[in-house]
Amino acid sequence: MKLIAIGANLPSRYGTPQEACQAALALLEATGTIQVTACSGWWETAPVPASDQPWYVNGVAVIETALSASDLLHQLHMVEAEMGRVRTVANAARVIDLDLIAYDHVLSDDSHLQLPHPRMHLRTFVLAPLCDIAPGWIHPVLLKDARSLLNALPAGEKGPQALRRAAQPE
DSSP: OEEEEEEEOSOBTTBSHHHHHHHHHHHHHHTSSEEEEEEOOOEEEOOSSOOSSOOEEEEEEEEEESSOHHHHHHHHHHHHHHTTOOOOSTTOOOSOEEEEEEETTOOEEOSSOEESOTTGGGOHHHHHHHHHHOTTOBOTTTOOBHHHHHHHSOGGGTSTTTEEEOOOOO
């Protein structure tokens, strides 16, 4: 299973952060090399680490592609750039963020491509949406399913002060 995490917390020419997340998926499909086969509901999540930034809108998509993991990551970065993402400092507010979370059972610890994403199991903003569409997905290193990983997070990271469902488009 190939998993992409999608997030944004700044408005852009695509509209609200949620509209930008939806636009990112459309732009990925428009490449002709990526097909979105499932997408979670949208979640609003507090910034990590905690800051005075606006809350994020986050989701996870399952995709199909013949691209290699490295080429897929490059395509994600191209869509981010097309949407106006400028990488400045770590954890800065952003108009879009596309992360390759997992690529089938590929393990990679390369400096530019780490699979599965090395912190995904610590992030409510990845695990909650992932559980919407693939709660039984097994982390290829930790050998635990997504639901177990989410349940293992501290309660404070799953409460309303850190996580809530976004309004879903009709």
